[in-house]
Amino acid sequence: MLGWDPLRGLLGNWGSSLGIDVTRTESGYEIEMPVAGFTPEQIEITVEDGVLTASGKAEKRSFRRSVALPEDIDTDAIEAKVENGLLTLALKLHPKAQPKRIEIKNVSVKNV
Numbered sequence: 001m002l003g004w005d006p007l008r009g010l011l012g013n014w015g016s017s018l019g020i021d022v023t024r025t026e027s028g029y030e031i032e033m034p035v036a037g038f039t040p041e042q043i044e045i046t047v048e049d050g051v052l053t054a055s056g057k058a059e060k061r062s063f064r065r066s067v068a069l070p071e072d073i074d075t076d077a078i079e080a081k082v083e084n085g086l087l088t089l090a091l092k093l094h095p096k097a098q099p100k101r102i103e104i105k106n107v108s109v110k111n112v
Helices: 006-011
Strands: 021-024 027-032 043-048 051-056 060-069 079-082 086-092
Touching: 051 086
Parallel strands: none
Antiparallel strands: 021 027, 027 086, 043 051, 051 060, 079 086
16 A cells, blocks of 8 residues: 555546646645646635535636545645645545554463
């Protein structure tokens, strides 16, 4: 499973041709897409039926990009920011989907 990236498979070569960059992080994924010339007020991010859509509308131009989300993404915890013409979306894994460390108890063996 290491190295498997469900978002990369969903985007395929489209991601690079659309200028979308997907990176796996410790807590989920990070998606970056160029939005030069658009202010945060002109951009809308929605999630519906497992599909994240980023759209923007300015006076003379618009854009729309959609990405199907893996089931283990916590859609209530998605964060978005725009900085230097780049929209960054932080997609966190559902808490139940995150790896959990199991404590191993040391039980000493008693001789009878």
